[in-house]
Every structure is written in C-alpha cells, then in structure tokens.
Amino acid sequence: MISTSVTRVTVALPSVLRRVCPTAEVPILLTLTTPARIRRSLLLALGVVLLVLLGTPASHASAEPPAPGTHLGSLRVQGTTGDQEQEFDNSIGGVLRGAAGPLAGVTVTVTGNGFEGETTSGANGAWRIGVPEQGTYEVGIDEDTLPEGRVLAEGQENPREVSFANTSSATTLFLFGDGITTQQTPFLETLAERALAGFSFGLLLALSAVGLSLIFGTTGLTNFAHGEMVTFGAVVAFGLAATGLPIAVAIVLAVVAGGLLGYVQDAGLWKPLRRRGTGLVPMMIVSIGLALALRYIIQLFFGGATQQLPGSQSEIIDVGSVSISRNNLTSLAVSLVIILVVAFLLLRTRVGKATRAVADNPALAAASGIDVDRVIRIVWVVGGMLAALGGILWAYYRPGVSYNMGQQILLLIFAGVTLGGLGTVFGALIGSIIVGLFVEISTIWLEADLKYVGALLILILVLLFRPQGILGRSERIG
Amino acid sequence: MDFGNILVNAFGELISPTTAAYALAALGLAVHFGYSGLLNFGQAGFMAVGAYGYAIATLTFDAPLPLAVLVAILASVLFAILLGIPTLRLRADYLAIVTIAAAEIIRYIVTTNGLTDITGSANGLAAFEGGFFGLNPFPVGTYDVGPLALNERDLWIRVVGWTVVILACLTVWLLMRSPWGRVLKGIREDENAVRSLGKNVYAYKMQALVIGGILGSLAGIIFTLPRGAVQPANYATELTFFLYTCLLLGGMATVLGPVIGAMIFWVVLSLTQGLLYGAIEIGAITFLSNAQAGQLRYILVGVALMLLMVFRPQGVLGNKKELAFA
Numbered sequence: 054m055i056s057t058s059v060t061r062v063t064v065a066l067p068s069v070l071r072r073v074c075p076t077a078e079v080p081i082l083l084t085l086t087t088p089a090r091i092r093r094s095l096l097l098a099l100g101v102v103l104l105v106l107l108g109t110p111a112s113h114a115s116a117e118p119p120a121p122g123t124h125l126g127s128l129r130v131q132g133t134t135g136d137q138e139q140e141f142d143n144s145i146g147g148v149l150r151g152a153a154g155p156l157a158g159v160t161v162t163v164t165g166n167g168f169e170g171e172t173t174s175g176a177n178g179a180w181r182i183g184v185p186e187q188g189t190y191e192v193g194i195d196e197d198t199l200p201e202g203r204v205l206a207e208g209q210e211n212p213r214e215v216s217f218a219n220t221s222s223a224t225t226l227f228l229f230g231d232g233i234t235t236q237q238t239p240f241l242e243t244l245a246e247r248a249l250a251g252f253s254f255g256l257l258l259a260l261s262a263v264g265l266s267l268i269f270g271t272t273g274l275t276n277f278a279h280g281e282m283v284t285f286g287a288v289v290a291f292g293l294a295a296t297g298l299p300i301a302v303a304i305v306l307a308v309v310a311g312g313l314l315g316y317v318q319d320a321g322l323w324k325p326l327r328r329r330g331t332g333l334v335p336m337m338i339v340s341i342g343l344a345l346a347l348r349y350i351i352q353l354f355f356g357g358a359t360q361q362l363p364g365s366q367s368e369i370i371d372v373g374s375v376s377i378s379r380n381n382l383t384s385l386a387v388s389l390v391i392i393l394v395v396a397f398l399l400l401r402t403r404v405g406k407a408t409r410a411v412a413d414n415p416a417l418a419a420a421s422g423i424d425v426d427r428v429i430r431i432v433w434v435v436g437g438m439l440a441a442l443g444g445i446l447w448a449y450y451r452p453g454v455s456y457n458m459g460q461q462i463l464l465l466i467f468a469g470v471t472l473g474g475l476g477t478v479f480g481a482l483i484g485s486i487i488v489g490l491f492v493e494i495s496t497i498w499l500e501a502d503l504k505y506v507g508a509l510l511i512l513i514l515v516l517l518f519r520p521q522g523i524l525g526r527s528e529r530i531g
Numbered sequence: 532m533d534f535g536n537i538l539v540n541a542f543g544e545l546i547s548p549t550t551a552a553y554a555l556a557a558l559g560l561a562v563h564f565g566y567s568g569l570l571n572f573g574q575a576g577f578m579a580v581g582a583y584g585y586a587i588a589t590l591t592f593d594a595p596l597p598l599a600v601l602v603a604i605l606a607s608v609l610f611a612i613l614l615g616i617p618t619l620r621l622r623a624d625y626l627a628i629v630t631i632a633a634a635e636i637i638r639y640i641v642t643t644n645g646l647t648d649i650t651g652s653a654n655g656l657a658a659f660e661g662g663f664f665g666l667n668p669f670p671v672g673t674y675d676v677g678p679l680a681l682n683e684r685d686l687w688i689r690v691v692g693w694t695v696v697i698l699a700c701l702t703v704w705l706l707m708r709s710p711w712g713r714v715l716k717g718i719r720e721d722e723n724a725v726r727s728l729g730k731n732v733y734a735y736k737m738q739a740l741v742i743g744g745i746l747g748s749l750a751g752i753i754f755t756l757p758r759g760a761v762q763p764a765n766y767a768t769e770l771t772f773f774l775y776t777c778l779l780l781g782g783m784a785t786v787l788g789p790v791i792g793a794m795i796f797w798v799v800l801s802l803t804q805g806l807l808y809g810a811i812e813i814g815a816i817t818f819l820s821n822a823q824a825g826q827l828r829y830i831l832v833g834v835a836l837m838l839l840m841v842f843r844p845q846g847v848l849g850n851k852k853e854l855a856f857a
Contacts, residue, residue, distance in 0.1 A: 166654070186653075186654075187653045188652070188653050188654050189644065189647075189652070189653075216644045216652070216653075217653060275624040275627065275628070326841065329841075331841070333623075333624065334570060334623050334624075335840050335841075335844060337570075337624060337627065338775065338779070338836065338840045339836075339837045339840045339841060341772050341775070341836065342776075342832075342833045342834065342835070342836030342837035342838075342839075342840065343833065343837055344772075344833070345769070345772055345829060345830075345832055345833030345836065346830050346832075346833030346834050346837070347833070348833075349826045349827075349829040349830040349833065350830055352826050353823050353826045353827065353830065357822075460768075464628075464631065464632055464635055467628050467632070468632070471625070471628060475624075475625075500643055500644060500645045502639070502642060502643045502644060503639060503640070503643050503645070505635075505639060506636050506639045506640065509632040509633075509635060509636050509639075510636065512628070512629065512632050513617055513618075513629055513632060513633065514617075516617055516618065516621060516625060516629055517616075517617035520620075520621060520625065
C-alpha cells in the first residue's frame with residue numbers, strides 16, 4: 054500500500070490540486086463541521102420519510118397502489134383468481150391484444166410443477182396468474198372464449214411452455230388475427246433495437262456505478278451495500294406513490310431519501326470506522342453485513358412480492374425502424390442528463406475538483422486545505438441519490454419493485470466499475486454502457502436467462518488482461 | 532411457549548448435517564482467508580460445484596458413490612484452478628469481486644433452461660442420494676441421541692458428516708503446523724517478504740485455493756444429501772456471506788473456530804426462531820407475522836456480522852495477531 058501512495062503523489066500534485074487551490078487562500082473549502090442542529094434536522098427528515106414509507110399498509114397489503122388517472126389498474130386480475138397474485142411471489146402474465154384492440158374475458162390457464170391456475174383477461178386484455186415457484190409452466194388460452202371473429206395468428210403455439218428467467222415475473226404474448234404472423238425481423242434491426250435497449254440499461258447502471266466508483270475513489274471502500282441503496286430508492290418511490298402522491302413527486306422525494314440514506318450511512322457508520330482506522334477488507338465485510346441487514350429490513354416491511362410502480366406499462370414508440378418502449382426512452386434521456394450534470398459538477402466546480410483531488414490522494418488533499426470529511430460526505434449523499442434514481446429506473450426497466458432487485462444488478466454495477474477502472478468516474482460510465490450493451494445484445498444469441506453471464510465473464514477477462522480497466526492508471530494492483 | 536421443545540430444536544441444529552456442511556465450508560474459507568489472506572467470496576460456487584458434480588455424476592452417468600465424490604472433488608479442483616489463474620495476482624478487493632462473479636456464473640449456468648436435461652434448471656435435481664443411504668450400516672429403527680430421536684437415515688448422515696468434519700479439521704491442523712502452512716501464513720503477513728525468500732507465492736496460493744475449494748465441494752455434498760435435492764437458489768451469494776459470519780464468529784485463523792462458529796450460528800438462529808414464533812403464538816408479539824420473524828433473524832445475522840467485524844474481528848477463539856488484515 055505504501056509504495057502505491059508514493060507513486061500517486063507525483064501524479065496527483067501538478068494537475069488536479071493546483072486547479073483546486075490556485076492560491077494560498079482556501080477558506081471556502083475549510084468549513085466548520087456541520088452544526089449538530091442541521092444534522093439533527095436531517096435525521097429527523099429521514100425519520101419522517103421512513104415513517105411515511107412504513108406507515109403505508111398498502112405497500113405490502115395490496116398488489117397495486119390506488120392511483121387514479123394512471124393505467125395502473127391494467128395489471129389487476131379479474132375473476133376469482135385475483136387473490137393468487139398476492140399469495141405468491143412469482144407470476145406469469147401478458148396482454149391479449151388484437152389488431153382492433155384488447156381482448157377481454159378470455160380464459161387463460163397455467164399448469165405445471167403441481168400447480169394449476171386460471172384467470173380471465175381484464176378489460177384492457179391484461180392477465181396475470183401468481184405461481185408458487187419459478188420454473189417452467191404450460192400456459193394456454195381457451196380459444197372458445199375468444200371474442201367473435203378473433204383467432205390466434207398462424208404459428209402461435211397454444212398451449213405453450215413459459216419459463217422464468219431469474220426474475221419473479223414471466224411474460225408471454227399471444228398474437229391474434231389473420232395475417233399477423235411473427236415476422237423474422239432483419240438482423241441489423243434486431244441489433245439496433247437491442248443496442249438501444251442496452252444503451253438505456255447501461256446508462257441506468259452507470260448512475261449507480263458512478264456513485265460506487267466515487268465512493269471507492271475517495272474512501273477505498275468496495276461497498277457491497279450499494280445494491281440495497283438501489284433497492285431503497287425504488288421501494289421509497291413505490292411507498293410514496295402508494296400514498297397517493299403523483300409519481301413525479303414520489304420519485305424526487307425518493308431520490309432525496311436516497312441522499313439521506315447515504316448521509317446517515319456515512320455519518321453513522323463509515324466515518325466512525327474511518328476514525329478508528331479500520332482496514333479496507335474489514336470495511337468491505339462490514340458493508341456485506343450492512344447489505345444483509347438492509348435487504349431483510351426492506352423485505353420485512355415491503356414483503357417478498359414484486360410490485361409495479363405507476364405507469365410501469367408503456368406503449369412502444371418507433372424511432373426510425375427501431376422500436377423502444379416509452380419508459381426505456383425516458384429512462385435513457387433522464388440518466389443521460391443526470392450523468393452530464395454530474396460530469397459538469399466534477400469537472401467545473403470547486404467541490405468537484407476537490408472530490409477528484411481526494412480521490413487522487415486524501416492525505417495530500419487534506420494538507421492543501423481540502424476538508425476531506427466534507428468531500429466524502431458529499432460523495433456519499435450524491436452516491437446515494439444516484440443509486441436511488443438508478444433503482445427507480447431499474448424498477449421501470451425490469452419492470453417491478455422487489456426487495457432483492459438491487460442485489461440482482463450489484464455485480465453488473467461492479468462489472469461496469471471494474472471494466473472502466475476502479476475509482477475512475479468516467480471509466481465507470483463507459484464500463485457500465487459496455488456492460489449494458491453486452492447484456493442486451495448477447496440475448497440475440499444467448500438464452501435470456503444467461504444474459505448476465507456474458508457480462509460477468511467480461512469482468513473476469515478484463516481483470517486477466519487489463520486489470521486496471523479501460524481508463525485506470527496502470528499501477529500495481531497485485 | 533414450549534421452552535423444552537425450543538431447546539431440543541436448538542440441540543438438533545448443533546449436530547445437524549447442515550451445520551456440519553457449514554462448518555466444513557467455513558473451514559475451507561479459513562484456509563482461504565484466515566490462513567492465506569485470499570478473500571474468496573465464491574465459496575457458494577464451490578459448494579454448488581460439489582453438489583452438482585455429485586448429483587450429475589450419479590444421475591446422468593450412473594456413477595457409483597466413490598466415483599461421484601471423486602468427480603465432485605475434481606470438478607472443484609478444476610474450478611479452483613480456472614478461478615485462480617486470473618485472480619490470484621489481484622489485490623484483495625478485486626479478488627472478492629471476481630470470485631463472487633464466478634460463483635454467480637456457476638449459479639446462472641445451472642439455472643439456465645438450455646441445460647434442463649442435465650441440471651434440471653431452476654427446479655434442480657433430486658433422487659441421487661440412494662447410493663449413499665444404500666451404504667447405511669445402521670439397521671432400521673429409532674436411535675436416541677440426547678433428547679433427539681433419529682431414524683437410521685438421520686443418524687447415518689450425521690455420523691458421516693461430522694466424521695468428515697473431524698477428518699478435515701485434523702488435516703487442516705496438520706497442514707497449518709507443517710512448513711507448508713508456515714509459508715502460507717507468511718504470504719498472508721507479507722507476500723513480498725516470502726517472495727524474496729524464493730518461494731513461489733502464486734503456487735502456494737493456488738494450492739490453498741484448491742484445498743479450501745475441495746472442502747467447499749465436500750460441504751456441498753453433505754449439504755445436499757439429507758435434502759435429497761439440489762437447487763440453484765440454495766447457492767446464492769448469501770450462502771457465502773453466512774459462511775463468512777460463521778468463520779468470523781469462531782475465529783478466522785483457527786481450526787476449530789469455523790466449526791464452533793457454524794454451531795453458534797445455527798443454534799442462535801434456531802433459538803431466535805423458536806422464541807419469536809413462541810412469542811407470536813402466545814400473542815406477546817403482535818406486530819410481526821411468522822414470515823417477518825424469519826426475516827428479522829437474518830437482519831440480526833447482518834447486524835451481527837457488522838458488529839463482529841468492528842468489535843471482535845478475531846472471533847471467539849481467534850488471536851488478534853493472526854488476522855488476515857492488520
């Protein structure tokens with residue numbers, strides 16, 4: 054460790070630090086520690102947010118939050134099997150839709166693994182059946198219950214096998230009508246479509262990855278609890294939306310709550326540990342303990358089921374010859390804007406430059422008048438906010454909110470960060486986009502349930518051939 | 532609330548085959564982390580390799596028991612070597628990320644539908660334990676072990692499981708007091724110093740990874756035999772984290788620490804479950820359901836892991852001087 058920090062000094066000093074402290078005067082960065090009263094009010098605010106979240110029985114009692122005016126109700130199962138959705142964590146669903154509009158009142162059956170379930174499609178053609186465990190099920194529609202003149206399109210298997218791909222919900226689409234057949238889309242079009250989806254996925258990974266990378270850069274901590282910070286954002290957004298708040302307000306408040314979680318984590322746990330001089334490996338194991346505790350605390354209040362945020366089903370938009378769902382496109386735009394803002398803050402503001410200086414060499418940064426603790430606190434707050442936003446976008450991308458959703462992408466976030474170079478912010482951005490593209494494009498050839506394997510394999514291969522990542526400095530890491 | 536019953540259940544956990552499997556896997560982690568300083572977060576992967584290696588050899592290739600165990604061990608050796616080549620030169624945190632990724636790759640591969648014929652995908656495999664219970668020397672009947680009444684199958688798996696644990700402890704103890712073990716501990720303390728003495732650090736680390744991995748794969752077999760089924764969901768990253776909790780409870784650079792840690796882990800889980808369920812039953816706790824009580828226990832595991840790491844990183848038995856991190 055000592056040898057690495059010595060080499061860092063020579064690299065860090067000329068570039069970043071000189072820009073941070075052009076003259077001897079550094080009073081702006083030398084703030085006093087935050088007054089206790091502000092800290093107390095922040096903690097109080099978090100407490101209020103938590104109370105609001107936990108005080109909503111709807112969050113685990115009903116499958117859908119009451120949100121008039123949105124097409125949320127589309128997932129409501131009609132008929133007697135409506136309760137099955139709440140009994141089980143996993144479900145199979147889809148939308149029955151012909152050329153002329155949705156098909157209502159069609160009987161759908163699911164059998165397999167010793168389970169049998171039946172439901173009828175709702176007014177908007179949607180149906181969903183809860184199943185006890187993930188696995189392969191036979192799904193069939195009763196063609197006698199189809200409306201007059203509607204038939205299954207040619208080549209549509211009925212009944213068919215549906216399998217879960219590591220998520221708690223599986224979807225299958227039946228196509229209807231004459232002449233509507235599954236066309237073989239040209240390869241380039243498929244590729245472009247997957248690439249666009251992958252870009253959207255990569256950017257939402259990047260939101261979380263940038264936070265993780267900043268935290269690693271400034272404190273050296275490999276934070277295994279980052280996945281839970283991602284989940285936290287989505288769960289808070291869901292809880293607030295369930296109280297009847299508009300979803301946009303709920304998202305903003307959830308992002309603020311994510312920042313508070315970051316602040317509380319740093320103030321209550323990581324700062325005292327840094328004071329004690331705890332090593333990096335013990336801190337990493339502490340973060341694992343924190344991840345377990347947070348995950349099960351979220352499950353305790355949220356339950357094991359997958360819930361949907363308002364507006365989780367959106368129409369498909371055609372961009373040129375490529376189609377993408379409106380939510381994916383919005384997610385892409387939002388993450389792009391936020392990442393550009395973060396990049397601007399890092400490159401152009403004093404706090405941003407100070408952050409990069411601390412990442413380069415904390416001791417030297419402190420010696421040149423930067424309040425390292427303050428920078429780290431800001432990094433935790435920003436990291437928490439970015440993770441929360443990433444979690445909300447991830448909830449729309451999957452789609453669904455569940456207690457272990459963050460854990461599912463934690464390793465992809467790590468893959469993005471490592472690929473770009475641990476501790477480098479722009480590396481994390483590029484690495485995450487590559488991981489997102491790779492995951493989505495690989496589904497052209499790979500089975501969907503293996504799509505994460507490719508990303509994890511790149512992680513291992515990168516460490517084999519270029520362990521410092523794409524943008525990392527080639528220092529000794531062994 | 533039936534305190535007698537709760538205590539009997541807790542005693543049952545003390546000698547259960549799952550505890551034996553955890554002890555064995557945690558012992559493997561002690562070899563990796565405690566003695567060699569390798570931060571292996573993929574022990575669940577090694578257990579999966581052992582369990583699936585055994586089950587697939589038995590079901591797909593009709594292998595007899597010794598051959599199936601051999602296949603499982605060889606598979607874990609292969610996995611250790613494949614994992615070790617790219618990672619053993621890396622810093623501890625990189626090693627942690629890569630090993631956890633490798634374990635997840637194993638889990639995704641055995642879950643994929645494309646290999647359902649071999650691995651049974653998400654439902655896993657079952658009915659491969661016949662060969663093991665066919666060797667059972669105990670006649671049919673009920674056997675009293677303390678307050679527990681076990682049938683001949685329960686007794687047989689416990690006897691075998693804990694015999695393997697004792698033999699493994701003995702082996703690790705002998706290895707670690709040998710010159711080989713001293714080199715390993717030297718690598719943990721200062722890799723460069725050992726390298727300057729002319730030792731091949733890379734080879735020593737690889738050997739440690741292989742030995743700990745074999746213990747992990749044996750643990751995987753013992754874990755899956757009494758269940759009669761192997762399912763991918765059992766081998767998620769959380770399993771590794773629980774093993775680390777056991778290891779840190781007992782003491783990471785000790786032979787008996789992982790065993791005692793696993794025992795404490797399961798006894799405490801059983802006691803808290805019994806007490807919580809009992810309190811819910813008599814109405815003392817009304818704000819929790821049974822399922823939530825189960826989750827509360829795992830929150831306690833997470834908190835315990837954090838507190839242990841902060842306040843007593845050497846565990847119950849350990850020596851603070853012998854930590855893999857200073």
